[in-house]
Amino acid sequence: MKKAMKIVLIILSLIILIVGYFYWKGYQLKKGYEANEIQYTKKRLPADINFPKSIDSTLISRGKRLSNTLHCTYCHGDLLQGRETEERVSPNLTKVRHQYSNAELVKAIRYGINKDGALIGGDMPSAESYYHLNDTDIKAIVAYIRSLPNLSNENIPSTYGNKNGTSIFDLIRGGYANVFLGWEPNVDEFVYSSPRPAYPSDGIMRYGQYLSQTHCARCHGENLSGENGYWETADLAVGAGYSLDQFERLLREGKALGDRDIGFMTKLAKGYLSHLTDSEIQAIHSYLKKRADSSREN
Ligand code: HEC
Numbered sequence: 001m002k003k004a005m006k007i008v009l010i011i012l013s014l015i016i017l018i019v020g021y022f023y024w025k026g027y028q029l030k031k032g033y034e035a036n037e038i039q040y041t042k043k044r045l046p047a048d049i050n051f052p053k054s055i056d057s058t059l060i061s062r063g064k065r066l067s068n069t070l071h072c073t074y075c076h077g078d079l080l081q082g083r084e085t086e087e088r089v090s091p092n093l094t095k096v097r098h099q100y101s102n103a104e105l106v107k108a109i110r111y112g113i114n115k116d117g118a119l120i121g122g123d124m125p126s127a128e129s130y131y132h133l134n135d136t137d138i139k140a141i142v143a144y145i146r147s148l149p150n151l152s153n154e155n156i157p158s159t160y161g162n163k164n165g166t167s168i169f170d171l172i173r174g175g176y177a178n179v180f181l182g183w184e185p186n187v188d189e190f191v192y193s194s195p196r197p198a199y200p201s202d203g204i205m206r207y208g209q210y211l212s213q214t215h216c217a218r219c220h221g222e223n224l225s226g227e228n229g230y231w232e233t234a235d236l237a238v239g240a241g242y243s244l245d246q247f248e249r250l251l252r253e254g255k256a257l258g259d260r261d262i263g264f265m266t267k268l269a270k271g272y273l274s275h276l277t278d279s280e281i282q283a284i285h286s287y288l289k290k291r292a293d294s295s296r297e298n
């Protein structure tokens with residue numbers, strides 16, 4: 001009997017050692033991965049943005065509208081007062097803003113790096129979308145964040161981020177894959193293209209491209225050709241098949257051709273994209289049409 005106990009104990013400790021080793025390996029990998037991501041992100045940092053001394057109310061109301069169309073409000077709450085959903089906890093921006101300079105807020109939004117120089121988790125779409133925001137729009141958002149009253153939000157925990165982030169099991173699995181399959185996280189996916197031109201002043205097409213990049217890329221992919229991961233989305237060429245009226249209906253009421261509700265897109269359109277102006281919707285539509293035409297020619 002005693003012998004059997006001993007054997008069980010030995011086997012148990014072996015298992016704990018092995019699992020512990022994989023966990024440690026996975027943790028090291030994750031740290032290395034994050035360090036690389038930050039390093040690449042730093043390469044993208046722009047020249048400083050000059051903020052005007054006095055902020056006029058047009059800039060603030062532009063920022064307010066952007067906070068809706070870019071659906072910051074979906075995650076951070078209607079007045080950016082913080083919000084907890086099933087997937088994530090997004091901080092109360094009226095509280096944390098005091099710890100940030102304007103330039104640091106820009107860095108947080110565009111580059112997804114917080115004031116401590118760490119990556120902002122929780123799938124905030126900086127890399128795919130907000131990175132492309134031009135100086136005027138990013139200033140407008142910062143001005144809007146500054147203009148809000150202090151809102152307390154007792155419901156928001158002090159630790160936040162993606163609830164479906166790296167679990168202990170993910171780490172163990174990652175460590176296991178690394179030891180036995182020689183698997184490494186793919187760092188190259190964080191090498192970004194060079195910055196886009198600052199402001200699309202040359203016509204509706206460029207404006208449409210800018211709006212699509214900043215508003216649609218989070219889910220339809222950085223080059224708008226659809227995603228096949230967490231989001232399973234179509235190439236935005238689909239939108240080129242819509243007439244302008246139909247396209248407006250999609251972005252305002254969330255109704256796709258044939259009167260279909262299409263999951264999260266319907267929710268996003270109704271609550272957030274519906275704040276886009278007529279001319280913005282028109283610009284996106286024109287751009288998607290042009291994009292589809294030129295990809296047919298190639
Ligand atoms: C998909 C959800 C999501 C969207 C959309 C989103 N955020 Fe976030 N954001 C988060 C989460 C989650 C965090 C905290 C993540 C962490 O660090 O763990 C965060 C962190 C931040 C921070 C840093 C706060 C701090 O505590 O240091 C700022 C600033 C911020 N977001 C601004 C914005 C703005 C402005 C927009 C829109 C342009 C936006 N976010 C859109 C989820 C989102």
Ligand code: HEC
Pocket residue numbers: 211212215216217218219220231232233234235236238239256257262263264265268273284
């Ligand atoms: C938060 C994620 C998200 C964002 C941001 C987003 N979409 Fe979507 N979109 C979806 C999902 C999910 C679907 C449904 C799956 C599919 O058919 O691609 C969808 C579907 C679509 C479709 C297909 C409609 C059809 O006929 O089936 C079009 C067109 C579209 N989106 C346009 C846009 C445009 C334009 C933007 C930016 C202004 C945008 N989406 C931003 C998630 C998003």
